[in-house]
Each structure stands twice: as C-alpha cells, then as structure tokens.
Amino acid sequence: MKNDETASSQPALALLDSWVRDYGPDVINLAYTYLRNYHLAQDVSQDVFLRAYTHYASFRGDSSVKTWLLSITANRCRDYLRSWASRHEVMEEGILDYEAADFSTEHEVEEQLQRDALWAAVQSLPIKYREVLILYYQRGLSGQEIAEVLNTSEQNVRTRLHRGRQLLKGKLEEGGVTHDTNR
Amino acid sequence: MTPTDEEWRERFKNMTPVPFPEELAEKIRQQAKEQPKLAKSRLRESVSHRIRVWKTTGVALAGVAVAGVIVASVFPFGKGANQAPLHAPLQAPVQGPKSSASSSATSGTTTATLPGTAQNQTSSMAASVAGFGLQAAKLNIGPVQVGSGPTWPTNSYVKTNLTNIGTQPVSNKNTFGILYFTKPGVNVTSWTQSDSATFVNVLNSPTQPPIAPSSIVQWSFHPVGAPHANDGSLTEVPHLAFYQTGLVNANQADQFWMSAPVQIQIVSVQPTLWANHQAQTISLHMSVTNSSLQSVKMHNLWFIIWFSSNPSADFTQPNVVRFLDFAPSQQQGAVLTPGGQLMVNLQEVGGANTNFGAMYPHVAAVLR
Numbered sequence: 180m181k182n183d184e185t186a187s188s189q190p191a192l193a194l195l196d197s198w199v200r201d202y203g204p205d206v207i208n209l210a211y212t213y214l215r216n217y218h219l220a221q222d223v224s225q226d227v228f229l230r231a232y233t234h235y236a237s238f239r240g241d242s243s244v245k246t247w248l249l250s251i252t253a254n255r256c257r258d259y260l261r262s263w264a265s266r267h268e269v270m271e272e273g274i275l276d277y278e279a280a281d282f283s284t285e286h287e288v289e290e291q292l293q294r295d296a297l298w299a300a301v302q303s304l305p306i307k308y309r310e311v312l313i314l315y316y317q318r319g320l321s322g323q324e325i326a327e328v329l330n331t332s333e334q335n336v337r338t339r340l341h342r343g344r345q346l347l348k349g350k351l352e353e354g355g356v357t358h359d360t361n362r
Numbered sequence: 363m364t365p366t367d368e369e370w371r372e373r374f375k376n377m378t379p380v381p382f383p384e385e386l387a388e389k390i391r392q393q394a395k396e397q398p399k400l401a402k403s404r405l406r407e408s409v410s411h412r413i414r415v416w417k418t419t420g421v422a423l424a425g426v427a428v429a430g431v432i433v434a435s436v437f438p439f440g441k442g443a444n445q446a447p448l449h450a451p452l453q454a455p456v457q458g459p460k461s462s463a464s465s466s467a468t469s470g471t472t473t474a475t476l477p478g479t480a481q482n483q484t485s486s487m488a489a490s491v492a493g494f495g496l497q498a499a500k501l502n503i504g505p506v507q508v509g510s511g512p513t514w515p516t517n518s519y520v521k522t523n524l525t526n527i528g529t530q531p532v533s534n535k536n537t538f539g540i541l542y543f544t545k546p547g548v549n550v551t552s553w554t555q556s557d558s559a560t561f562v563n564v565l566n567s568p569t570q571p572p573i574a575p576s577s578i579v580q581w582s583f584h585p586v587g588a589p590h591a592n593d594g595s596l597t598e599v600p601h602l603a604f605y606q607t608g609l610v611n612a613n614q615a616d617q618f619w620m621s622a623p624v625q626i627q628i629v630s631v632q633p634t635l636w637a638n639h640q641a642q643t644i645s646l647h648m649s650v651t652n653s654s655l656q657s658v659k660m661h662n663l664w665f666i667i668w669f670s671s672n673p674s675a676d677f678t679q680p681n682v683v684r685f686l687d688f689a690p691s692q693q694q695g696a697v698l699t700p701g702g703q704l705m706v707n708l709q710e711v712g713g714a715n716t717n718f719g720a721m722y723p724h725v726a727a728v729l730r
Contacts, residue, residue: 195394206382224382233613
C-alpha cells in the first residue's frame with residue numbers, strides 16, 4: 180500500500196470502497212460496543228471512514244489498515260462519550276420516539292441487538308473490558324493487534340481479557356443485566 | 363464451569379452482528395466523492411456561497427457607528443459558544459440599515475447579498491463544501507492557564523506564552539485562534555467537542571506589533587460567558603489553538619472541520635446597539651434543514667457565523683467578524699429527520715463600531 184497517494188484520486192476512492200467493504204462490520208461493531216446505540220454507531224462509522232479517507236496520506240503503514248481504522252473508531256467513540264452530546268443524550272431520548280416511523284429497519288436492528296443476551300451482558304461491563312472482549316472474541320484480533328488499537332500494552336490487554344471473561348461469566352450466570360450508567 | 367477460549371469464541375460468533383447497511387456505505391462513498399471539490403479549493407476561489415436577495419427595510423440603525431467605546435478584548439461567549447473578534451473591522455460611520463436577508467445554500471454555508479446594493483439580483487456560485495481544512499499556525503503555545511488581569515475578577519483570564527517557530531512574522535492578518543474549554547480531566551482532540559469555544563486573535567491588541575520569528579509574547583484573554591463560578595473565576599480547563607488564514611486541501615490540513623449535512627437559510631439579521639453604546643447584539647434568524655438521508659441532531663452542530671465586506675471571504679480571513687455558536691438550549695435536544703427543518707435564532711455580541719448591516723453575513727454548520 181502506498182502512503183503518498185492523495186485521498187482525492189480515483190484509486191483512493193476505490194481503496195475507500197474496499198475498506199468499507201472489508202472493515203465496515205469491524206468498525207460498526209466496535210462503535211456499537213462503545214455507544215450502545217445503533218444510530219450513533221452508524222454516525223461514528225461514517226465519520227471514521229471519512230476521516231481515514233481524508234487523512235490517508237498520514238497513514239504510515241506501520242500497522243494494518245484494520246487496526247488503524249479500529250484505532251480511529253475507538254478514539255472517536257471515546258471522544259463522543261466525553262462530549263457534551265453524550266452527556267445530553269437523555270434529553271434526546273424522548274424525541275427519538277417520533278423518528279421510529281422513519282427508521283423502522285434501524286429500530287428493528289436495535290431491538291434485535293437489545294434482545295441478544297450476550298450483547299446485553301457485554302454492554303453491562305465497563306468499557307475497558309467490553310472493548311477487549313469484542314475485539315478479541317467477536318472481531319478476532321490478536322492481543323498485539325488489540326494493544327495497537329487501544330494504544331496500550333499487550334499485557335494490559337491480557338489482564339483485561341482475563342478479568343472481562345470473569346465478569347462476563349458472572350453476568351451471564353446472573354441472567355439479568357443492568358447497564359453501567361457511567362458507560 | 364468456566365468456558366474455554368474456543369467456547370467463548372463460539373458464543374461470540376453466534377451473537378447478533380451489528381449490520382453495516384449498504385445505505386451507509388453508499389453515503390460514505392458519496393461524501394468521499396465530494397472531497398476532491400474541497401481539495402481543489404482555496405475558499406477564496408471556490409468556497410460555496412449561494413447569493414440571494416437581501417431585502418432592506420431601510421430602517422436606520424442610528425448611532426451604531428458613532429459609539430465611542432470599543433469593547434476591547436472582552437467579548438462574550440454568549441451561550442458559551444460565540445464571540446466577537448477582538449477588534450471588529452472598522453467601518454465607515456455610515457448608516458447601517460436594519461436588514462433582513464433571504465438566502466439559501468446547498469451546503470452548510472450560506473451568504474446573503476449586501477443590503478441596498480443587490481436588490482432583486484439573484485446569483486449563485488459553486489455548490490458544496492464538505493468541510494474546512496486548516497493548517498496550524500507556526501506558533502508554539504505554552505501552558506494555557508487561568509490567571510488574573512488588570513480589570514476583571516481573579517482567575518477570569520486565560521494566559522499563555524506564544525513563540526513564533528516559523529520564519530514569518532505572525533499577526534492577525536495571517537493567523538486566527540480558537541479558545542475552548544473542557545471540564546477537568548476531559549481530553550478532546552478538537553474544539554468542536556468542547557463545552558464552549560470562541561474565536562480569538564493572536565495579538566492582544568491592534569497596536570501590538572506582529573510576533574517576530576523566534577520571539578515569545580505573552581497572550582491574555584478575558585472570555586466573558588465561558589463557564590465560570592459566581593465570583594467570575596473560570597471553572598473549566600482552557601485550550602488554545604491557532605491556525606493560518608486560508609483554507610487548504612483536506613490532505614494538507616492539520617485539522618479538518620467536517621461540514622454538517624444541513625442547508626442553512628438566513629432569514630434576517632438584526633443588529634441592535636446596546637443602550638450604553640459599548641457593543642451591539644446581532645440577532646440572526648435562520649432555518650436549518652436536514653439535507654441528508656439520516657437524522658441530524660441539533661446538539662451535534664456548531665455554527666460558524668461571519669460577516670465580511672467581501673462576499674466571498676471565508677471565515678479565516680483577517681477582516682471578517684466571526685462567531686462560534688450553537689443552537690439555543692431549548693433546541694439542543696431536537697433531532698432533524700431527513701428533510702426536517704428548524705428555525706434557529708442566534709444572538710451574537712459584536713463591537714459597537716461595526717456596521718453589521720452593511721456586511722455580508724455567512725453561516726456554516728460543522729459537526730461536533
């Protein structure tokens with residue numbers, strides 16, 4: 180992969196297409212892991228690919244495109260969760276109701292996801308555990324790749340995976356889960 | 363019994379996947395295709411403005427231009443987000459008509475024509491802007507701290523040292539800044555994610571000489587309206603960024619402010635001089651329409667408002683009056699469904715000497 184190709188060229192557009200096709204599911208699943216909202220996950224996914232596209236020249240190729248994209252995703256989601264917008268999400272929930280008619284497919288997906296016991300259990304864990312669990316078990320990244328994505332050590336990833344598994348097992352055995360309100 | 367690694371993997375394999383819809387892929391593709399338009403543009407050459415008729419009512423704003431007190435270095439954030447420039451461009455003391463503008467745009471940027479000069483003319487220029495690419499100024503910014511100054515309450519100033527690390531003098535002609543605030547412990551990568559933000563100048567006063575290469579200057583600003591305690595002291599962490607004037611290709615940009623997928627139509631612009639003649643409030647009435655296929659949350663929008671004598675001047679140019687703002691608090695929770703529209707009123711505070719009625723208003727919406 181060339182690093183000096185500008186993002187405004189046709190080859191770059193074709194490359195973007197391939198990224199979206201190959202890594203779109205990875206990006207949106209990780210985004211949903213953080214945001215617990217399908218609509219927001221789509222927004223962030225869009226932002227991630229457009230950012231990657233516009234900053235393609237800065238991609239040095241010292242990590243895989245996949246880990247690069249997932250790293251952008253993790254950062255964008257964290258930024259969002261720290262943002263003013265996130266803290267005012269409650270205010271918006273009532274308004275989202277009237278959107279339902281226009282986004283029935285989206286709501287169906289959201290409902291399916293919410294009905295999934297494993298998702299519910301994962302989403303009830305603190306972020307530092309759910310991010311590694313999803314990246315490792317669902318997206319199939321290695322410990323080293325996860326360390327790159329999350330900008331941490333591989334040892335830290337292993338520790339979090341171990342603790343995350345324990346917590347997840349406990350949640351699944353409990354049956355019912357309640358979300359961590361601190362995300 | 364504890365599941366094995368393989369069992370965990372199997373369980374996760376069977377969990378409901380979060381689908382990546384084809385519509386989203388298509389939307390990304392379409393937005394990416396628009397990027398080259400931006401890449402080719404310096405705003406002066408091709409930033410999109412649709413110029414529409416500006417209807418004038420002919421009501422004079424008597425006394426605006428003769429206000430003798432300059433609101434030097436103290437400009438409100440308004441709702442925590444807007445700001446008049448340190449020194450608004452001085453206008454000839456002519457009568458400024460009370461104005462209303464009718465304009466429309468296909469992107470987040472809109473411009474209205476000069477009142478009284480282009481009535482009944484309608485013209486349009488290029489189409490869409492996907493965002494604004496900016497290059498960082500050649501300045502090293504020292505620790506940005508809250509401190510005290512000569513006039514205002516203790517700890518109500520933001521202070522730092524600026525070092526010119528480039529080879530050219532730095533002044534308000536080639537540099538502008540953004541001061542923004544976050545809660546303690548919160549790290550953001552851009553002002554767009556902050557609680558409040560305002561444009562600032564790089565020089566403390568118009569009489570300050572440009573910052574020569576390798577020289578260091580003290581920078582100080584008193585942001586009225588930024589989050590503060592009852593005693594006036596600032597309560598959030600200040601951050602400062604300076605950019606070079608002019609827009610650049612997205613690939614050359616140090617920061618890219620993504621345009622929001624909305625159309626903005628300025629309905630009216632009404633400047634009102636304060637009773638004490640120290641400043642004026644500019645009421646800007648506009649419609650915001652979601653031009654995308656997905657819902658747009660109002661709280662995700664920042665509005666960049668600028669007034670210029672040149673109709674094609676972008677907000678980075680040295681002689682424009684610029685503000686940052688977001689929708690009023692009662693509209694922050696609103697969500698625009700595709701095609702949905704909301705009327706928004708913004709109130710900015712500008713220098714008393716600026717004849718806003720004689721300048722071209724522009725509004726662009728960028729995403730948080």
